[in-house]
Amino acid sequence: EPEVTQTPSHQVTQMGQEVILRCVPISNHLYFYWYRQILGQKVEFLVSFYNNEISEKSEIFDDQFSVERPDGSNFTLKIRSTKLEDSAMYFCASSEWDREMNTEAFFGQGTRLTVV
Amino acid sequence: RKEVEQDPGPFNVPEGATVAFNCTYSNSASQSFFWYRQDCRKEPKLLMSVYSSGNEDGRFTAQLNRASQYISLLIRDSKLSDSATYLCVVRDTGRRALTFGSGTRLQVQP
Numbered sequence: 001e002p003e004v005t006q007t008p009s010h011q012v013t014q015m016g017q018e019v020i021l022r023c024v025p026i027s028n029h030l031y032f033y034w035y036r037q038i039l040g041q042k043v044e045f046l047v048s049f050y051n052n053e054i055s056e057k058s059e060i061f062d063d064q065f066s067v068e069r070p071d072g073s074n075f076t077l078k079i080r081s082t083k084l085e086d087s088a089m090y091f092c093a094s095s096e097w098d099r100e101m102n103t104e105a106f107f108g109q110g111t112r113l114t115v116v
Numbered sequence: 117r118k119e120v121e122q123d124p125g126p127f128n129v130p131e132g133a134t135v136a137f138n139c140t141y142s143n144s145a146s147q148s149f150f151w152y153r154q155d156c157r158k159e160p161k162l163l164m165s166v167y168s169s170g171n172e173d174g175r176f177t178a179q180l181n182r183a184s185q186y187i188s189l190l191i192r193d194s195k196l197s198d199s200a201t202y203l204c205v206v207r208d209t210g211r212r213a214l215t216f217g218s219g220t221r222l223q224v225q226p
Contacts, residue, residue: 031212042203042216042217043154043203043214043216044216058213089157095212106162107160109158
């Protein structure tokens, strides 16, 4: 079964450092997403990406965050200068194109980011 | 203002029990509704979509009441493997972003 893969599974970084979280979406999917989940809290939407540009973003996704699809397979989330409150599980997801927007979003296993 | 609200639980039930979870959502423009399941420290996985007429998938039944902005999930004949957190998820009209509830934790006991 095709799956979304994320690397690394756990990243520890010092406050103020830049981190890049990597994702390989399912190959025939056209929509890509990043979500985060702070420990003990709900899953929160960060950004969606389609046709090489951001299609939607939340208020969490400020100037410290950026996304990129550097090649035909990878989708990355960059946090420019990490803060303690960026510590969370970051989930990448992807979905097929669907006019009715009803298709399932498949989630990767997540990258646990710990900022110290 | 909570956009998707769920009882956090935990619901502790014996094997074989029937258990029901409820969820309310605040945006009347919400278009699509889902139940996801999340195991501890794992990714959310789609359990089932929720359709206006209600739908069933084996032991799981989902209902939607648009007038009351209310979604439910019924699990019959609970198994130990059903122990997880159940996430109520909505998607608003014209958006692809999913809005998650905080989840209801279910613990099925032998």
